[in-house]
Amino acid sequence: MSGVAFGVLGPVRVWRDDAELRVAAGQPSVLLTLLLAQAGATVPLTEIVDVLWGEDEPPTAVNIVQRHVGVLRRLLEPELGRRETGRWLFGDGSGYRMDVSADSLDLLRFRRLADEARMAAPEPAVALFAEALALWRGSVAAALPLETQSHPAFTSLDRERLTVVKEYATAALRSGRAERILLELRTTAERHPFDEPLQALLIQALVSAGQQAEAVRVRGEVVRRLRDELGVDPGPELGEALTRPAAPLEATPAQLPSDLAAFAGRADELARLLAFGDDGGRVAAIVGMGGIGKTTLAVHLAHRLAGRYPDGQLYADLRGFGPGEPVAPGEVLATFLEALGVPPDRIPVRLDARAALYRSHLARRRMLILLDNAREAGQIRPLLPGAGGSLVLITSRHRLPALVTTHGAVPVQLGEVSEGEARQILSRRLGDARVAAEPEAVKDLVERCGRLPLALAVMAARAAMNPSFRLADLAAELRTGAGPLDAVGGTDVFSWSYAALTPDAARLFRLLTLHPPPDIGLPAIASLIAAGRRDARALVDELTDASLLIERVPGRYVLHDLLRSYAGELAEAADPPADRAAARLRVLDHYLHTARVAAERYTTTLIPVALPEPGPGVTPEAIGDREQALAWFDREQPVLRELLRLAAATGHHRHTWQLVWSLEFFLDRLGHFDEAAAFARMAVAAAGELADPVAQAHAHRSLGRAFNKLRRDEAARTHLELSLRLFTGQGDGNGVASSLNYIGFLAERQGHWAEALSYSERALEAYRRIDDLVGQAMGLNAVGNILTEMGQPRRALNPCRQALRIFQDLDDKHGEGAAWDSLGYTHFHLGEVEEAIACYRNAIELFRDSPARNTEAIILDHLGQAHLRHGARQEAYEAWRRSAAIYDQFDPATAELIRGRSAQALQSTTAMPSRSARKA
Structure with a gap:
């Protein structure tokens, strides 16, 4: 190790060039731990003072903090002068931050490994989770004074570790490695005796490891503990832990286009591909010229094979050879992830993160994936599974040699169909009798169509629309056309069918x-x-009857694509x-x-x-x-x-x-x-x-x-400030109000409460000037939230109540629910817990049937904390259970945090809600 490195996953430690430095005990150690626990973020000076002194803040607190910062800077970089800032510790007037990376801080390495594990298949995920947890040397605040150990900056990291332990256990159970996690689970379960999901994982691991009797004993102990010490009944997790499977049920997409009822031909290729599909976990590329029948064959094959892939089918038209740009793989991944049950707001922004999440979902599934009309290998690579037993079918006009080389894709080249198969295509569309009645005309038609399936389909449609026409007459009309079929195939047939259309x-x-x-x-x-x-x-x-439109x-x-190109030439002319x-x-x-x-x-x-x-x-x-x-x-x-x-x-x-x-x-x-x-x-x-x-x-x-x-x-x-200036210059009150509102949101998200309040109040006045009632209610609700966050809940009551009345008058259920939640949040901070509970219940009732289930989960969390403050432990437990169950559907990490916090909070009465719902 060279340079400076930090450890905060346990008692705080610092090394420089492999030598450990001695951090002064007391407040310097607490300050360094606090800054590292929130690495990369500016810790407000008010929070630092609160952690170091609580309610006993001395008049010279800010000066003392500055001295501690100087001590830490000189410890890390003794060559610094007294007024120099240095490389690691920075201040901006509002607070201080540590500028560290995953290479210099164990906490960030822990998070990086955990993120990699979440995107990996179960087997490699187990190793990554184990490596992440091995970085911990104990509780983050264990060596700090007792009065500071319960600060949220420290307890949240311990909850983060608990979440990773549960994810580690789940991955191990899915990969059949229960024995690897028993020791970690036992130790963690002892520290969190009231965390039901954690105890359920321990019971599952014991069952998977063949220790059924021990699993029954542990379950009995947990049930007695919940009833005797908390007075609550166990949830369904414990009852199901002895029997339920490790992997949860997930979405099963079925996205294949309709199969062609009149499919015919391609017997050799179909037989080869059906045998290929028996193996699973492979990639096949069906390649050939436009109109040769690649998509028709691939869709028919996919329907034949679908039953062998019980976890569903995904389909995407990559539009590799049409007009415009081919579909970007990131767009396809977003669609696929939604189909696999990932909520839209949980889909990563970066392409590599989307691809990794997609691979992790496919790793434990057996699926069929059809990627139609691909242009080149780079468009396909992010869409290929990394492991598991899924089958990928690709169609393209190119042979995609890069995929053959790097992913072992098996190319299946399509040429013209045989004369017999061409006759079969016509028979399936026109009937055996009509085709058999004119064998020479059929032979002529087949040759004139170049044995190209698309051209044959267009010709068959023309004949089917005119049952009185003899096939010989149709063939004769083709013979008198502009000439033989060109290299792309079918142009004469298309022109002939086009000529038969009404104007x-x-x-x-x-x-x-x-x-x-x-x-x-x-x-x-x-x-x-x-x-x-x-x-x-x-x-x-x-057009559809003529097979010119599908x-x-x-x-x-x-x-x-061929018809689009042909139609474009016609339009130009x-x-x-x-x-x-x-x-x-x-x-x-x-x-x-x-x-x-x-x-x-x-x-x-x-x-x-x-x-x-x-x-x-x-x-x-x-x-x-x-x-x-x-x-x-x-x-x-x-x-x-x-x-x-x-x-x-x-x-x-x-x-x-x-x-x-x-x-x-x-x-x-x-x-x-x-x-x-x-x-x-x-x-x-x-x-x-x-x-x-x-x-x-x-x-x-x-x-x-x-x-x-x-x-x-x-x-x-x-950009928001520029829009504000432009709207102001145009006298657009709606635009001014909206820009002010969004700048207020930005400041609020950053925790700049005074600035957020100023912009939200200005937005409110702007909405009043234009008589926008919805905007006024939003502004009032925002002002109420911010005042509560600033420690002024009494002032927040009036704007929250005004917002509520406006939303009710407008019959805006979403806005009314958000206002009830804000009002409950304010009452809670005033110590008026019964009023808070009533408000939260009203909000939940309004959001119960809303698509905004995340908001319902937030408010249920608030309700649980209010019930706990009121001494109603069973009601708190039920609210948190419902909240976590909703979060499980779109944010499992938060679900685990709620369960972990609820298990700890049930042993105390100091919980405070974190955030309220907003009308955005």
């Missing part, structure tokens, strides 16, 4: 190329061609540029105005923006309520991403920034903060091109809001 259907086929992939719904089609829904439906049916799932239509531009504008108007209505239904905090009326022929979708708004966004989000890029690339700057304005709250819901920031940057660029200060104000507010979510505080502050 309106032909126009729709051409204009579909102006809509971004991957698919399109009927309402957007109606706007694209400026038609009514009924007329649009008739034209869509004509209904991939009910109500969503896909244009094959047949449709004047002005007509194409008008159609593209109708598409943008359709989505922008639908998104505006959806956003208005979804949130009450949208800043009004005056949009021009949609162009002639545009019919936005009707969206009636919040649930319909969410369903619309979930359905359209892949299209909306591409539409934003299209708007930016084609110079539709107004549509670009206004689409970002209308979609940001939906992206929040998904937790896609990095994507929200990327789109907001596009809005900023578009607003700059327009030189429109209104657009610039909205765009910078969107970008500041996204940066706030990403914890990029300095950038968030810059």
Whole structure:
């Protein structure tokens, strides 16, 4: 070891160049422990004084702290002068922080190892968890004075260790290594005798290790302890611990597209791939030219194999060869993780973290994953499992040699189907009798179609739509066409089918190329061609009957890449540029105005923006309520991403920034903060091109809001303050109020309470000036929360009550629930526990059926702490149990912290709630 290193996982220790330094006992040791326990964060001077002296703060406390800081700096770097700062310990006027890394502090190494373990398969996770726990030398504050040991900065680290012990135990049980954790579990269980989940894990480990009698004995002791010492009955964990499996039930996705009812041919390839699928845990790449039938074969194969992969199927169209950019692997991972049961707000931002979490979920599953239309290996690698028995099927026009080399992918090259298989394809669509009646015509058709499955399907559709036509006549018409099929295959067949369309259907086929992939719904089609829904439906049916458009799932239509390319050439030749531009504008108007209505239904905090009326022929979708708004966004989000890029690339700057304005709250819901920031940057660029200060104000507010979510505080502050100046200059009261509100949120999250209060009060006044009742209630609730955090709960009562009344008058259930929680939080800090309990119960009732289950979990936690303060231990225990059960669904780490804190708090009555729900 070289340089300076620190240890805080046990009595604080410091080394320099392998030699241990002596830290002065007493307050210098306490101060160093406190700073290391919150490494990287500024510890406020008020907190330092409180830890060192409590209520006995001397008048010279700040000077004494400064002297202790000087002592520590000279200990770490004796060469420093008296006024120099040095490398490790910094102050900014409000407090002090230690600038350390995982290489110099055991706490950060512990966290890094635990994070790596959480993303690993159970077997390697066991080793990583064991390595992390081996860094602990005892309780963090064990060597400190008794009066400081209960400080939250120290007890929270011990709870963090407890959480990792439980995760370690769970991983060991899943990997069949129960014997490795028995000693750790026994020791930890002795220190936490009232932690039921921990005791249940110990019992499970004993059962798995073959010690059934000991497991029964331990369970009996825990039950007696809970009843005799706490007066509570055990929860279901203990009853199930003797029998339940180690791994929890999880989401089972089934995402495969519909199989083709008329599938035919490919007998050799199908047999090879079916045998390949028996092995599991492998990768197959089905490759070949466009239109050769790769996707059809892959989907049919996947349906045949699905029963062998009981944990479900995942599907993604990677759009590797269509117009626009291929789908980024990060987008696919977010979709897959949601399908696997990961809540949107728990999906990591970074690609590598998403991929690691995805691999850890797949490691204990046997799944089938179909990655369709891949462009290159780099697009696929993050989507491959790291371990386990899952099968990956890939389709691509490229052979992907890198995957063959690095991942052992087995390539299956598709060529034209045989003449017999081509006849079989026609028979499945037209019937055996019709095909058998004209063998020479069928042979001619097969050759003219180049034995290309897509061309054969189009030809069969043409024949099926005209049952009176002889196949010989169709073949003769092909023979008199422009010439033989070219290298991409099927162009003559496409032109022949296109020529058979009605003029309106032909126009729709051409204009579909102006809509971004991957698919399109009927309402957007109606706007694209400026038609009514009924007329649009008739034209869509004509195209699907001709196999020129595919209904991939009910109500969503896909244009094959080859057909899109062909239709684009037709549009260039047949449709004047002005007509194409008008159609593209109708598409943008359709989505922008639908998104505006959806956003208005979804949130009450949208800043009004005056949009021009949609162009002639545009019919936005009707969206009636919040649930319909969410369903619309979930359905359209892949299209909306591409539409934003299209708007930016084609110079539709107004549509670009206004689409970002209308979609940001939906992206929040998904937790896609990095994507929200990327789109907001596009809005900023578009607003700059327009030189429109209104657009610039909205765009910078969107970008500041996204940066706030990403914890990029300095950038968030810059953009929010710029938006505030721009809105002020325009006299936009809504924008001013919103910008002030978000700067207040930023300051509150940073713990800068005085600044947060100032901005929240200014936001409140701004909302009053524009008579925005929802904004006023939000501002009042924020002011009440901040006052309570500042130790002024008596002053907080009035704004909290005002917020509650406004939300009730507006019948805003979410806002009312948040206000009840804030009021309960305030009463709790006033020592009015019965009033707090009543408030929390009202809030829980309002949130019980809300999609915001995380808020219900927060309030249940508050209720448990209030019950404990009131001496109602059984009620506290039940509230915490319900809170942890909800957290289990979206934040298991917090669930474990609540269980650990509740087990400790049941032995004392000093608990204080941590945070209240906010109306955001």
